[in-house]
Amino acid sequence: MCIVEFQKRGLPHAHILIWLSEGAKLRTGSDIDKIISVELSDPTLYPSLSNVVSNFMLHGPCGLANKSSPCMKVRRCKKFFPKDYEDATRIDEDGYPKYERRQTRITISKKWVNLDNIYVMPYNPQLLMRYQTHINVEYCNKSNAIKYLFKYVNKGPDRVSIEISNHGKDTNEDEVVDEIKQYYDYRYLSPCEAVWRIFQFYIHDKWPPIHRLAFHLPNEQSITFRDYERIDRVVERSETLDTMFLAWFEANKKYPAGRNLTYAKFPQMFVYDHDARLWKLRKQGFAIGRLTYIPLGCGEIFYMRLFLTIQKGCTSFNDVKTFHGQLFETFRDACYALGLLADDKEFIDAIKESSKLGSGHQLRRLFATLLFMCTMSIPDLVWNVTWRLLADGILHERRRRLQIPGF
Ligand SMILES: [Zn+2]
Incomplete structure (x- = not known):
């Protein structure tokens, strides 16, 4: 992946991250x-x-x-x-x-x-x-350094806030403090960057493409409509439309090739056509699918997401809830029966998953929130399994503050 940035005097520079394939490492x-x-x-x-x-x-x-x-x-x-x-x-x-x-x-x-x-x-x-x-x-070559590299290359443009005024020191007493103005967030754009953007040169690039996969509980799909539309018409129109997730069910009925794939793996072989609202067999290229992130505490849909990571070739909501021929009442029950929730495993998994994207600071906040919510049955157990992840970044931060050499 690549990001183009501009220094204060306007010179462009690129941050580029390259992953080497297995044989080339x-x-x-x-x-x-x-x-x-x-x-x-x-x-x-x-x-x-x-x-x-x-x-x-x-x-x-x-x-x-x-x-x-x-x-x-x-x-x-x-x-x-x-x-x-x-x-x-x-x-x-x-x-x-x-x-x-x-x-x-x-x-x-x-x-x-x-x-x-x-x-x-x-x-x-x-x-x-x-x-x-x-x-x-x-x-x-440190997998936990990758999220910090991403943070670094995506840190965004420099920001400055300059005010030019002709008030002398004596007139300050009458000055009205405009709090809203003080909160303005400005972006500094050098002439070089302005030209770069006018000519529409690349500002970032990445490969392979990543598709965010939406999903929802039965009859809980999100619908977009104009504020002047009549609500009964909106409902009528939306009832017959497939969402990306419902279209996955339909594609599984139609194509045997997709039945061995989980929803997240589906984009490797299929392409979603947003206009036609259906999945088609992929003719070329490659893409990675990622299930939309659902925070722990959202209830059923969180458990549904857990289940979607293992279910393949589903053709209906009941199909998603069925495992080894048994249809479960709720996704939570299904997850329990499969041992996905035993011994606070859902909390451990949630922390492990967040650790791939979040900084140590964010993970510690997550753990603190879980403690506050009193949802973990044995917090010590979750701590013992995840403390290394939760401690991420502390050593680096201490080294930086104490100016000790190291990455
Ligand atoms: Zn130096």
Whole structure:
């Protein structure tokens, strides 16, 4: 996925996340070395590469050599430069990469300071040679870091609020405080970004496409209508229309090919036609389906969602509620019978599922809410299974506050 952002002076830059397929994953230090380098190249052997690296990929000088560098915060570089020397690339005990930075005699002089490998930012030589600009390439293989990467690349534009007034200090007493105005949320748009948007250049992109799959309880589908429409006409019209979910039942009656798929897997083989309100066999491409998120505490529909993750080829609501030939009264009963709710399992599952998207802070709030609601029968049990997920981000946050190097 890719997001284009603009810096304050207007230069565009892109954040790009690339997932490698199973066979192409970088598993060892030497695999990483083939893609990423953090060393200065020999200027006699590779003069052009050496030139781009020194122009675009050097950090500093900062630290003791230049205490007034903008990256310095409380006598330390915010980005922890200069780094330590490393004999070979390795993945440390926390799963973060330590790139090979050998102590060599190659240095580059900047602001009268000789910088060597410990000041180089990770780069890919081919990309740098081709594009002749700053391109920072990093390796990440921690599944729980992915949501933070997403948060980082989607952090949104810079915001500023500027007010120009001709009030002097003496006139402030009569000034009316406009609280609504103080809450305005402004967006700063540089001329470069304005042009970028006028020309409709890509601002973000992602692959594969993801379809959000809607579902509902019997007769509880949402309906859109104009405020001037007569309600009986709206009901009459909507009764005969299939929703995406009802169309799934119909598709299962029609196509045997879909009967081995859960609702979430359905978009891999079928495409939903919004106008015709039906699912058609997919002729090309690929897509991932995701069931709409339902918070714990919504009752039956939450349990229905749990059940939809295992049911295949359903042709009616009763079909969704039937398991091994037994038709259950409610989705909650069905989930109980299947052991999906024993020992507070629904709470554990809800926390585990939220941990894939939510930050540690959000998860801790969720756990606190569950405690308040008194819905868990054995909170200690839920805590013992999920505390590692709930503690997510605490170490990172402490490291950041105490300025201890680490990711
Ligand atoms: Zn620095």
